[in-house]
Amino acid sequence: MATVSLKKLTKRYGNIGIVHGIDLDIADREFIALVGPSGCGKSTTLRMIAGLEDISGGNIDIGGRVVNDLPPRSRNISMVFQSYALYPHMTVRENLGFSLKIAGAAKDDMDRRVAEASAILGLDELLDRRPSQLSGGQRQRVAMGRAIVRDPDVFLFDEPLSNLDAKLRTQMRTEIKKLHAKVKSTVIYVTHDQVEAMTLADRIVIMRAGHIEQVGTPDEVFSRPATRFVAGFIGSPPMNLHEATVSDGRLMFSGGDSLPLPAQFKSKTSAGDKVVFGIRPDDFYPAGHGLSSGGETEVHRVELPVSITEPLGNETLVFAEFNGTDWVSRMLNPKPLKAGDRIGMSFDLSRAHLFSAETGKSLRD
Amino acid sequence: MDENASARLTRRALTVAHRVGLFLAMLLICLPGIWIVLSSLRPTVEIMAKPPVWVPQQLSFDAYIAMFSGIGKGGIPVLDYFRNSLIISVTSTVIAVAIGMAGGYAFARYRFRGKSGMFLGLMLTRTVPGIAMSLPLFFVYARLGIIDTHFGMILAYVALNIPFTIWLIDGFFRQVPKDLAEAAQIDGCTRWQAFWQVEFPLARPGIASAAIFAFLTCWNEFALASQLTRSVNSKTLPVGLLDYTAEFTIDWRGMCALAVVMIIPALTLTYIVQKHLVGGLTSGAVKG
Numbered sequence: 030m031a032t033v034s035l036k037k038l039t040k041r042y043g044n045i046g047i048v049h050g051i052d053l054d055i056a057d058r059e060f061i062a063l064v065g066p067s068g069c070g071k072s073t074t075l076r077m078i079a080g081l082e083d084i085s086g087g088n089i090d091i092g093g094r095v096v097n098d099l100p101p102r103s104r105n106i107s108m109v110f111q112s113y114a115l116y117p118h119m120t121v122r123e124n125l126g127f128s129l130k131i132a133g134a135a136k137d138d139m140d141r142r143v144a145e146a147s148a149i150l151g152l153d154e155l156l157d158r159r160p161s162q163l164s165g166g167q168r169q170r171v172a173m174g175r176a177i178v179r180d181p182d183v184f185l186f187d188e189p190l191s192n193l194d195a196k197l198r199t200q201m202r203t204e205i206k207k208l209h210a211k212v213k214s215t216v217i218y219v220t221h222d223q224v225e226a227m228t229l230a231d232r233i234v235i236m237r238a239g240h241i242e243q244v245g246t247p248d249e250v251f252s253r254p255a256t257r258f259v260a261g262f263i264g265s266p267p268m269n270l271h272e273a274t275v276s277d278g279r280l281m282f283s284g285g286d287s288l289p290l291p292a293q294f295k296s297k298t299s300a301g302d303k304v305v306f307g308i309r310p311d312d313f314y315p316a317g318h319g320l321s322s323g324g325e326t327e328v329h330r331v332e333l334p335v336s337i338t339e340p341l342g343n344e345t346l347v348f349a350e351f352n353g354t355d356w357v358s359r360m361l362n363p364k365p366l367k368a369g370d371r372i373g374m375s376f377d378l379s380r381a382h383l384f385s386a387e388t389g390k391s392l393r394d
Numbered sequence: 395m396d397e398n399a400s401a402r403l404t405r406r407a408l409t410v411a412h413r414v415g416l417f418l419a420m421l422l423i424c425l426p427g428i429w430i431v432l433s434s435l436r437p438t439v440e441i442m443a444k445p446p447v448w449v450p451q452q453l454s455f456d457a458y459i460a461m462f463s464g465i466g467k468g469g470i471p472v473l474d475y476f477r478n479s480l481i482i483s484v485t486s487t488v489i490a491v492a493i494g495m496a497g498g499y500a501f502a503r504y505r506f507r508g509k510s511g512m513f514l515g516l517m518l519t520r521t522v523p524g525i526a527m528s529l530p531l532f533f534v535y536a537r538l539g540i541i542d543t544h545f546g547m548i549l550a551y552v553a554l555n556i557p558f559t560i561w562l563i564d565g566f567f568r569q570v571p572k573d574l575a576e577a578a579q580i581d582g583c584t585r586w587q588a589f590w591q592v593e594f595p596l597a598r599p600g601i602a603s604a605a606i607f608a609f610l611t612c613w614n615e616f617a618l619a620s621q622l623t624r625s626v627n628s629k630t631l632p633v634g635l636l637d638y639t640a641e642f643t644i645d646w647r648g649m650c651a652l653a654v655v656m657i658i659p660a661l662t663l664t665y666i667v668q669k670h671l672v673g674g675l676t677s678g679a680v681k682g
Contacts, residue, residue, distance in 0.1 A: 079576075079580060080579075081576050081579070081580075100579065100584070100585075101576075101579040101580045102579060102580070102581075102582040102583060102584065106580065107580060107581075108576075108577070108580045110573045110576070110577060112571060112573045114571065114573035114574050114576065114577035115577075116574060116577075116578075116592055117596065118592075118595045118596060127578070127581050127591075128581035128582050131581060131582040131583055131587065131591070132582050175577075175581070179581070179582075
């Protein structure tokens with residue numbers, strides 16, 4: 030069990046910077062997800078923590094011990110690879126026990142710990158098989174078993190579910206969450222899938238181009254995104270983001286349409302400011318078909334043409350045309366709609382977001 | 395006849411044709427070997443007969459008996475040759491495979507300056523025919539005083555085999571996913587342990603095939619050996635074949651008998667090692 034602390038952590042390959050001095054403190058037993066688009070440096074950061082990648086600058090501290098130059102084996106971590114990386118020439122039992130064998134553990138101790146891990150993950154029947162005889166989900170479980178057998182301070186997961194099909198992914202996601210509840214270790218989990226990050230993590234670290242954009246609980250990053258990037262990255266379907274200019278207490282969009290400036294931003298903007306207006310599909314809905322949050326104090330209604338609908342059963346995504354482009358909205362208790370229908374749409378402006386067009390930072394605080 | 399019956403018939407006919415074709419091909423491939431074995435067992439008259447005598451009239455092991463019966467009685471120092479061949483082939487194979495493993499691993503795993511140039515250079519050395527090297531090599535060896543020594547032959551064969559072993563083993567290490575060595579390091583291995591515990595076992599088929607090829611190259615090599623060896627000190631079996639040529643005659647039967655003696659160990663070794671050649675050992679390591 031351990032805290033992990035990154036200080037000004039940097040990675041460069043020659044002149045190309047991959048990770049630009051990130052700071053992050055992870056509490057003991059915390060589940061942290063590093064999330065971001067591919068190439069944002071999240072995997073590199075994880076590999077630096079694992080010791081598989083040299084660091085170009087800064088500090089990595091695991092459990093109060095600086096581990097900058099220690100080899101992976103001296104960091105007391107374990108890692109689950111995207112590719113699983115099971116040893117194909119060993120049986121499941123040998124795979125699970127490999128780290129103990131290398132550490133020179135006694136035979137009965139080894140058997141006991143392998144049996145424990147195998148029981149937790151339901152691998153008992155597979156112990157004598159080789160990885161090639163396992164399905165994707167089983168391999169995934171063996172990879173996790175190999176990680177927990179070591180009883181590490183920190184678990185590192187490098188996109189562990191991205192090779193699984195959608196159904197299995199959801200299932201394994203639940204298993205990982207259960208596993209964390211059981212073993213109570215610090216977990217650092219890299220993924221590009223924001224749903225995985227949201228569902229699993231205590232806190233989410235959103236990275237872009239080697240920088241941390243925001244660190245926060247799933248609720249924080251969802252409802253109070255610090256930057257335009259976070260706003261667009263977290264949430265599915267993504268937030269509607271459109272550039273506008275503040276003028277006369279209104280947001281003027283380039284296509285000629287306008288919306289009232291949300292009250293909470295009145296003091297934070299002045300006429301002529303270039304901003305990005307953001308509203309989640311949940312806060313822009315066909316009138317009468319939204320979440321009745323009770324706090325709808327600032328609803329703006331417009332009649333808009335429907336350009337396309339995506340029924341999902343319990344809800345329908347309605348793409349309504351506003352300002353010359355499609356804005357996505359979430360319709361609860363859906364009723365049938367056709368393209369071209371004109372419907373009354375509500376903008377819940379109290380829940381809208383405004384970002385500086387220049388810096389991308391939220392204007393909320 | 396309905397469609398299914400005719401399709402079944404066609405398939406059966408194709409199977410038969412396939413087997414007959416395979417049999418003919420195998421016969422063609424095996425014929426020289428069979429001919430050598432046959433020739434070692436029958437008199438020269440029959441060997442030289444035109445048209446060829448296919449079914450031997452009389453068989454005898456005279457040639458083998460003579461071969462081992464010592465000088466003066468039609469024998470040659472076959473045990474010396476055998477010992478030389480074995481020492482030279484095994485030693486140079488072990489060295490070439492060891493270097494090939496180190497080199498192949500480096501080419502497969504590390505990035506360094508001049509890598510592709512170096513690799514190409516190694517390959518280019520294979521384009522020089524061995525016989526073209528024999529004269530310069532002879533001069534150098536003569537100056538160094540290592541003509542007719544085991545050391546000289548081993549050196550030549552190691553040099554001959556290294557480019558090939560590096561190339562072959564490189565390919566096999568490339569197939570072993572990098573993640574495995576990393577996983578092993580996380581599991582507590584040093585770099586060195588990760589290599590021996592995980593990467594080496596998985597590349598073993600490649601290393602075994604490199605070893606077979608290197609061994610057979612040394613075992614069968616004639617051009618260089620005929621220049622660089624002189625006496626029982628270092629003469630290898632292929633060079634020993636020349637002992638059966640006299641000024642005006644060639645003892646074909648004796649030569650064939652010696653050839654059989656040469657082939658047997660090579661065949662045995664290949665048979666032993668081939669069980670390591672099972673491919674597809676890496677399947678299941680990573681999502682495939």
